[in-house]
Amino acid sequence: MSDRLWNSPEPDGAYDVVIVGGGGHGIATAYYLAKNHGITNVAVLEKGWLAGGNMARNTTIIRSNYLWDESAGIYEHALKLWEGLEDELGYDLLFSQRGVLNLAHSLQDVRDGVRRVNANRLNGVDAEWLDPAQVKEVCPIVETSPDVRYPVLGATYQPRGGIAKHDYVAWGYARAASALGVHFVEHCEVTGLEVSGGRVRAVETTRGRIAAGRVALSAAGHSSVVAGMAGVRLPVQSHTLQALVSDLLEPVHPTVVMSNAVHVYVSQAHKGELVMGAGIDAANSYRRRGAFHIIERQMAAALELFPCFARAHVLRTWGGVVDVSPDASPIVGLTPVDGLYVNCGWGTGGFKATPGVGWCYAHTIATGEPHPLNAPFTLDRFTTGALVDEHGAAAVAH
Amino acid sequence: MTRRDREVLSFTFDGRPYEGRQGDTLAAALLANGVRRVATSVTLGRPRGIFGAWTEDPTAVVQIDRPFPEPMVQATTIPLHDGLAASSLAGRGRLSPDPDPARYDATHAHCDVLVVGAGPAGLTAALNAARAGARVILADDRPEVGGSLPDTGEPVEGRPGVEWARAAAGSYVALPDTRLLTRTSVVGYYDHNYLVAVERRGERAVTRERVWRIRAGRVVLATGAHERPIAFAGNDLPGVMLASAARAYVNRYGVVPGRRAAVFTTGGGSGDAAHDAARDLAAAGVEIAEIVDARQGGLVTGVRGDGEVRAVLIGRPGGPAREVEADLLLVSGGWNPVVHLFAQAGGELRYDDRIAAFVPGRPPEGGQSVQVIGAARGVFTTAGCVAEGLAATSPPDLPSTVTRSSRESRVPVDASAPGDAPAREDAGPSGEAGAQPLWLVPADDYTTHFVDLQRDVTVADLQGATSAGLRSVEHVKRYTTAGTAHDQGKTSGTLTSAVIAHLLGVDVGALGTTTFRAPYVPVSFATLAGRDRGALHDPVRVTAMHDRHVERNAVFENVGQWKRPRYYPLPGEDMEAAVLRECRAVREAAGVLDASTLGKIDVRGPDAAELLDRLYTNMISTLKVGAIRYGVMCRADGMVFDDGTVIRLAPDHFLVTTTTGNAAAVLDWMEEWLQTEWPDLRARCTSVTEQWATVALAGPGSRAVLAALAPALAVDAESFPFMTWRDTEVAGIEARVCRISFSGELAYEINVSWWYGQALWDAVLATGTVTPYGTEAMHVLRAEKGYPIIGQDTDGTVTPADLGMDWIVSKKKPDFVGKRSHARADTARPDRRRLVGLLPEDPDVLLPEGGQVISTGHLPPPPVPMLGHVTSSYRSAALGRTFALALVAGGGNRLGDRLYVPVNDTLIPVTVAHHVLYDPESTRRDG
Amino acid sequence: MLLIPCPWCGPRDEAEFHYGGQAHVAYPADPAALTDEEWARYLFFRDNPMGPFSERWNHTSGCRRWFTVTRDTTTNAITPETSR
Numbered sequence A: 001m002s003d004r005l006w007n008s009p010e011p012d013g014a015y016d017v018v019i020v021g022g023g024g025h026g027i028a029t030a031y032y033l034a035k036n037h038g039i040t041n042v043a044v045l046e047k048g049w050l051a052g053g054n055m056a057r058n059t060t061i062i063r064s065n066y067l068w069d070e071s072a073g074i075y076e077h078a079l080k081l082w083e084g085l086e087d088e089l090g091y092d093l094l095f096s097q098r099g100v101l102n103l104a105h106s107l108q109d110v111r112d113g114v115r116r117v118n119a120n121r122l123n124g125v126d127a128e129w130l131d132p133a134q135v136k137e138v139c140p141i142v143e144t145s146p147d148v149r150y151p152v153l154g155a156t157y158q159p160r161g162g163i164a165k166h167d168y169v170a171w172g173y174a175r176a177a178s179a180l181g182v183h184f185v186e187h188c189e190v191t192g193l194e195v196s197g198g199r200v201r202a203v204e205t206t207r208g209r210i211a212a213g214r215v216a217l218s219a220a221g222h223s224s225v226v227a228g229m230a231g232v233r234l235p236v237q238s239h240t241l242q243a244l245v246s247d248l249l250e251p252v253h254p255t256v257v258m259s260n261a262v263h264v265y266v267s268q269a270h271k272g273e274l275v276m277g278a279g280i281d282a283a284n285s286y287r288r289r290g291a292f293h294i295i296e297r298q299m300a301a302a303l304e305l306f307p308c309f310a311r312a313h314v315l316r317t318w319g320g321v322v323d324v325s326p327d328a329s330p331i332v333g334l335t336p337v338d339g340l341y342v343n344c345g346w347g348t349g350g351f352k353a354t355p356g357v358g359w360c361y362a363h364t365i366a367t368g369e370p371h372p373l374n375a376p377f378t379l380d381r382f383t384t385g386a387l388v389d390e391h392g393a394a395a396v397a398h
Numbered sequence B: 001m002t003r004r005d006r007e008v009l010s011f012t013f014d015g016r017p018y019e020g021r022q023g024d025t026l027a028a029a030l031l032a033n034g035v036r037r038v039a040t041s042v043t044l045g046r047p048r049g050i051f052g053a054w055t056e057d058p059t060a061v062v063q064i065d066r067p068f069p070e071p072m073v074q075a076t077t078i079p080l081h082d083g084l085a086a087s088s089l090a091g092r093g094r095l096s097p098d099p100d101p102a103r104y105d106a107t108h109a110h111c112d113v114l115v116v117g118a119g120p121a122g123l124t125a126a127l128n129a130a131r132a133g134a135r136v137i138l139a140d141d142r143p144e145v146g147g148s149l150p151d152t153g154e155p156v157e158g159r160p161g162v163e164w165a166r167a168a169a170g171s172y173v174a175l176p177d178t179r180l181l182t183r184t185s186v187v188g189y190y191d192h193n194y195l196v197a198v199e200r201r202g203e204r205a206v207t208r209e210r211v212w213r214i215r216a217g218r219v220v221l222a223t224g225a226h227e228r229p230i231a232f233a234g235n236d237l238p239g240v241m242l243a244s245a246a247r248a249y250v251n252r253y254g255v256v257p258g259r260r261a262a263v264f265t266t267g268g269g270s271g272d273a274a275h276d277a278a279r280d281l282a283a284a285g286v287e288i289a290e291i292v293d294a295r296q297g298g299l300v301t302g303v304r305g306d307g308e309v310r311a312v313l314i315g316r317p318g319g320p321a322r323e324v325e326a327d328l329l330l331v332s333g334g335w336n337p338v339v340h341l342f343a344q345a346g347g348e349l350r351y352d353d354r355i356a357a358f359v360p361g362r363p364p365e366g367g368q369s370v371q372v373i374g375a376a377r378g379v380f381t382t383a384g385c386v387a388e389g390l391a392a393t394s395p396p397d398l399p400s401t402v403t404r405s406s407r408e409s410r411v412p413v414d415a416s417a418p419g420d421a422p423a424r425e426d427a428g429p430s431g432e433a434g435a436q437p438l439w440l441v442p443a444d445d446y447t448t449h450f451v452d453l454q455r456d457v458t459v460a461d462l463q464g465a466t467s468a469g470l471r472s473v474e475h476v477k478r479y480t481t482a483g484t485a486h487d488q489g490k491t492s493g494t495l496t497s498a499v500i501a502h503l504l505g506v507d508v509g510a511l512g513t514t515t516f517r518a519p520y521v522p523v524s525f526a527t528l529a530g531r532d533r534g535a536l537h538d539p540v541r542v543t544a545m546h547d548r549h550v551e552r553n554a555v556f557e558n559v560g561q562w563k564r565p566r567y568y569p570l571p572g573e574d575m576e577a578a579v580l581r582e583c584r585a586v587r588e589a590a591g592v593l594d595a596s597t598l599g600k601i602d603v604r605g606p607d608a609a610e611l612l613d614r615l616y617t618n619m620i621s622t623l624k625v626g627a628i629r630y631g632v633m634c635r636a637d638g639m640v641f642d643d644g645t646v647i648r649l650a651p652d653h654f655l656v657t658t659t660t661g662n663a664a665a666v667l668d669w670m671e672e673w674l675q676t677e678w679p680d681l682r683a684r685c686t687s688v689t690e691q692w693a694t695v696a697l698a699g700p701g702s703r704a705v706l707a708a709l710a711p712a713l714a715v716d717a718e719s720f721p722f723m724t725w726r727d728t729e730v731a732g733i734e735a736r737v738c739r740i741s742f743s744g745e746l747a748y749e750i751n752v753s754w755w756y757g758q759a760l761w762d763a764v765l766a767t768g769t770v771t772p773y774g775t776e777a778m779h780v781l782r783a784e785k786g787y788p789i790i791g792q793d794t795d796g797t798v799t800p801a802d803l804g805m806d807w808i809v810s811k812k813k814p815d816f817v818g819k820r821s822h823a824r825a826d827t828a829r830p831d832r833r834r835l836v837g838l839l840p841e842d843p844d845v846l847l848p849e850g851g852q853v854i855s856t857g858h859l860p861p862p863p864v865p866m867l868g869h870v871t872s873s874y875r876s877a878a879l880g881r882t883f884a885l886a887l888v889a890g891g892g893n894r895l896g897d898r899l900y901v902p903v904n905d906t907l908i909p910v911t912v913a914h915h916v917l918y919d920p921e922s923t924r925r926d927g
Numbered sequence C: 001m002l003l004i005p006c007p008w009c010g011p012r013d014e015a016e017f018h019y020g021g022q023a024h025v026a027y028p029a030d031p032a033a034l035t036d037e038e039w040a041r042y043l044f045f046r047d048n049p050m051g052p053f054s055e056r057w058n059h060t061s062g063c064r065r066w067f068t069v070t071r072d073t074t075t076n077a078i079t080p081e082t083s084r
C-alpha cells in the first residue's frame, strides 16, 4: 500500500451500504464488510474530519476483563483481534500490552474484583488478583500505603490489556478499507433518513441524497439524533466526557491504572505524556467542552494515588460526547426499520471494542442477523429486562 | 531601576553557578551570562536556544532541580530566585519521587467585569470600569502591569509607558471593589462566564500557587498578540529569536541577547515592530548587521553555525546567498492576536487578510458575555488600544451586565442596552498592521524549516502529511504532533495552518486552526488538586463513640465516608480469632455494636404512611404505633435498592433506617418521588442520622444488661415484644429502645442523642458483661441467619424474590415502585440467580468471596458456564464450620446439590443449602 | 461549572445541584396496565435532543427543591421553566 491513507472522494449517488459516522467503529465496520463479506460498495459518511469524534478523544485503554459472559465475549473477541491487528493492517498502531490494573479501595471493591477475576478466567480472559504489594511491583509509583484516605486493598490485573494510538487505529483501518474500495466521505453530515414501506432507502446529506441498500448507524454521541431521523428512539443519553494530557516525561508509569472509587485512570503514552481520563459531566450535553471542577477533582484523586505526579503539568484538556446506555452496555443490532442497523451505547468505553464491534456489526449488516457475540446486545433487552449490567459489579467505566 | 541596581541572585544551570538579577526570568539570566543553548530537541536531538521571552516560547523548556524538582518549565517564565537550580532537557522532564512540600489552594471570586491582560487596553478598561462603579478584577500573568510596554518602552498619553501603566494601576487599585491579580494566568474560559486563573505566588509564599475560580458578569479580553516565526532553513538554531523577544530582553531585563544581529521581517505590528526592535538593540550596543525586509524582496535562506548562529544567509531561493556574520537573528513574521480564551469561550475565529491572522469573529452563545479589545483583536497601536479600553467599558456598553450581577448597583441602569456585548466584528483592526504574509522561504529541501520548534515539526513533515492525503489541520496536527507541546502552538499554530493551506493550495481562512483548549499555559497537577488531598481529600465521618473504638485498638473499615470498627483484636489476636471470639460472645452472652452510622430519616405528615407504602415493597401503613417493620425498597427497574427498619412513632410520624452507604441516596430518592411525582402527598423527610447515636446490644445476655441499665423498662418478652420500641431512660439518658435483631439473637437497638453516644457506650461496657463487636462479626452473624447485605449480596441486578424474600413483596398493594418490573419476562424467569447457602464439603475450607460457582467437577475449556457467585463467606463459630452465601441460578431448586467453586486450579466441592443456616425457626430472638 | 437558576435561591454553581434528566416524564398512572414495551419506555427511554431540553435539577446543597429549566444541550444557554 502507498503512503496515502485514505481517499476522500465525492460521494456516489448510491451505495450498497452507507455507514453513518466515520469514527473508529464506522471505519472498522466498513473494513470488515469489505474484508470478511466482500461488500465493497460502501461509503462511510462523516460530518467532520474522519475519526475526529470520540475516536480522536479517548484515553485508549484496551482490556477485555468485563464481568458478564456477554461482555467478555465481545470484548475478548476484540482483544484477540487487537493482538493481530498491526500485521493485518500493515500499520503501526503503537499497540502496547502493558497490562491494566483496576484498583480496589473498599472491601466491596475487593469482592467485586475477585468476582470479576474468577469470571474472567472461566471465560478464558487473562486475569489476576493482586494484593497491594503485588500492585506495587507492577506499578511502583502507585501509593499503596495503608495510611491514605482510601488505601489500595488490591487490584485486578489483566496483563494483556494496554493501550494503542487511537488515530493510527482509525487511519490503519481507513487505509486498508480504502484499498478495498470503501469510500470515506468527509464533511458530509447526514441530515435525514429516507424510509418508505418500513425500509430505509436513502440518506439525505449536506452533500446531497445518497441512495442506500442498507444504512448502518455508528454515530456514538449523536446516535439519538440520527436514529431519530428514522423515528427510532434509543435508550441512550449524551454526555460530555473529558480527558487531559501532561507534558512529556521520562518513563515513570509502566502500565495502565484505573480506579473507579477515586476516579482515576491513567497511562503514559509512548512519547512520554501522561494520558488521564476525568469524570463524566452530569447533564446531557452535545458540547465537547466539559466543566472544570471535574478536572480539579480528577487531579486531587490522581495525586492521592500518584503523589509523584504533583509537578507534572496539564498541557491540554478536551471533551468528547459519549452515548451512555442504562446498563453501561452497548446496543448493536437491528432496528424496527428494515435495512437500518444501529451500533451505539458504548459510552465511555468503546475504543477497546473497535475491532470486535467492527467485525460483529459488519456481520449483522451483511447477513441481516446479529452475530452471536452481539446478539445479547439488542434493543429488545430493555423490554424483557435481560440487561447486561456492567456498572454494578464491574464498577469501572472504561 | 536599571539592571545594575537590582539585587544579585545566584543560581545554577546544568550544575554551573551563575549570577542574575532580581526581576530576571531564568531565560533572561542565562542570556545575560551568554548561555544560549539550553535544551535539546525531543526527536531530532538538535540544539535548542531561547526563542521567545514569555509564555509563547517553544524552545527553552528546562528541568527545575531546586528548590523542588519540576519537569518541563519554560525558562522564559521562571522568576529567578536565589538558589534556583535548573538543568537542560532533551524534551522530556523528570518527576521527583519525593512528596511536593508546597501548599496550594483555591478561592472563588465574583465580579461585574473581569479584565484579562494589564496592557494599555486592559488597564484602561479596568480603570474605566472601576470608575463607573463596577466590581472589577484585573488579571495579568506578568509580575508587573503594562503588558508589552516594559518590552517596548513605548510612551502612552505622553508619558513613558511603564510609568503610565504604574500610575493607571495605582489609580485602579485605589478605587473600591477592585482587585489586581498579577502573576495570574487566566487559563480557562468556561460556560456561563466562569473563568479559571492560576496565581503564582512564589516559592517563599505560604501558598505557592492559587486557583481563582471567577464568575464574571462580563469579560474583557485584552490579551495582546504574539509575534510569529517564519519557516526557513535552520530557523531552530540557537541565536534565532523573535524580534519582540530580543526587544524584551533589552528593554525589560536590560540583557543583551547577542553582539551582532541580523533582522528578518515581514513587517507588521505597531509602527514596524522589527525595525523598532533593531533600533532598541542598537541603542543597547548590539551591532545591527542587516535588516532583511521581505516586503522589499529580502529573504533569509538559512543560518550557519555549529550549535549556535554564526552567520545568516541572505539571498533568493535557488540563487546565490550572501553570508552575513551575526550571532543573533531576529525574526518577525507578523503577529497573532491571542484569541485563545475567546475561542475557549466558544467564540468563532475569522481570518483577517489585513493582518494575515485569525481574529475574533462571531461571539459565543449560551450565557457568555465577552468582548475582545486591543491587540487581541488586531489593534496594534498603543493609542488604539487605549481607545478600545475606554470604549469597552463606557456606558452604555457597561451597565447592562454590571447591574445584572452587582449587589448594589452604583451604575445607572440602561434597560435599553443590549444584554451581551458582542465581540465587535464591525470596526476592523487598525490598518497600521500592514503585514505581508510570508510564511515560508521557498527551498528545495524543507527538512530544517521548522514550524513547531518543540515538537520538531518541519515543513517537510507537513508535506508528508498532505501527501498522505490529509486535508484537515486536525489530521495534520495529529500526524505530525505540530502544536501539541508546551506552548500549545502559540507560535506555531497559525504558521502551521498557513503552510498547510499553501501546500494544499487552499485559503488559510477556510482551512482554519486547530481547537484552542484549556489551559492557556501549563498548570501543575498539584495546583489543581489544591488542598483536596490527604485527610481533606474526602471528609472522614466518625461516630460519637469513635475515640473509644480507637482506645480499644479497633481495626477500622471505610464504609462510605464513615470509619467503622471492623473488629477489636485483643493482644495476640489476628482478625480470624477476634471475629470468632466476638461472634461467640454475641451468640453465647452479649455483644455491643456501634450502629450509629445507619442512615436515619424522619418521615412526617398525614400522608407519611401512604408515601412509605408506595416506596417500600411491603405494606407499611398497617404498622401500629409502637411497632417496627423491616422493609425493602426497589428502584423502578425492580432491583433491590435499600433495606432497613421502619418504626412508627405516631400515626403521622415514622423513623426509617437505611444502610450506612445509602443514607443520602435514600433521602434523595424519597424527596424526589415526593416532590416530583406525588406533590399532593403531605409528608416531609428529614435526615436525622447524626441526631441519633445507636448502640446495638445483642445476645442472650442482653436482656439482663438492658434491665440493669434501664430500671424503668419492663424488658420481659411479653411486655417488650420483638419488633416494638419503647421510650425510656438508659443509663440515665433519654433513649428510644427498639427490639430488633440483625443477628437472630435477642437484641435491642438503643438510640440516644448523638451527644450522649459515648456515655451510653461507656455505660454498656461498664456492666462488664458485654463484648464490643465490629462490622465483620455483625456480617458473620447476619449471614448465618441469611440476612442479605445490600451492596454485598446484591449488585443492582437482584430482586427481592432473588433474595428469597418473596414474603416482603406485597401482593395486596396495587403498586409500589418497582412492582411492574417484577412482571417482565426476564425478571419473572424461574432460573434467575437466587440467594442460597453454600457449605464447603471440607468444613475448614473458606470460599473466596467473589468465587464463581460451576456445576462440573472438572474445568472444561473456556468459556465455562457459570451458575453464579459467592457473595459472602465466613468461618462460623455457631455452625462450627465455614459457610457462604451465593447467588446461584435456579438456586432454590438445587438444595442439596453438589456444585463447585474454582479457586485457582482446584475445584472446591460445596453443597447447596438454604440461605438461613442458623436457627431457621427463630427460636433465639426472644432470648 | 454552569450557573443554574434555582427558583428559590437564585443563580448558584452547578456543583450545588444534582441532575435529574428529562423533565415531564410522569410515573404511569397504572403501571400494571402497561405492556412490557410501554413500561420499558418509561423505565429506560428518555429524550436526548441536540438543542433545547427541558430538564430537572435538584438543589441538593441548597434548598433541596426540584425544579425544571430549559437548557440548550449545544450551547448550555439556560432559561428558567418552573415559576415558584
Ligand SMILES: Cc1cc2nc3c(=O)[nH]c(=O)nc-3n(C[C@H](O)[C@H](O)[C@H](O)COP(=O)(O)OP(=O)(O)OC[C@H]3O[C@@H](n4cnc5c(N)ncnc54)[C@H](O)[C@@H]3O)c2cc1C
Binding pocket: A020, A021, A022, A023, A024, A025, A026, A045, A046, A047, A048, A050, A051, A052, A053, A054, A055, A056, A057, A058, A059, A060, A061, A062, A188, A189, A190, A191, A218, A219, A220, A221, A222, A226, A241, A242, A243, A277, A319, A320, A321, A322, A346, A347, A348, A349, A350, A351, A352, A353, A398
Ligand atoms: C474522553 C474520553 C475517553 C475515553 N476513553 C476510553 C478508553 O480509555 N477506552 C475505551 O475503550 N473507550 C474510551 N472512550 C470511549 C470511546 O471513545 C467511544 O466509545 C468510541 O470511540 C465510540 O465509537 P466511535 O469511535 O465510532 O465514535 P466516534 O469517533 O465518536 O464516531 C462517531 C462519528 O459519527 C459522526 N457523526 C455524528 N453524527 C453524524 C451525522 N449526522 N452525519 C455524519 N456523521 C455523523 C461523528 O462526527 C463522529 O465522527 C472514551 C471516550 C472519551 C470521550
Ligand SMILES: [Zn+2]
Binding pocket: C006, C007, C008, C009, C010, C059, C062, C063, C064, C065
Ligand atoms: Zn435552591
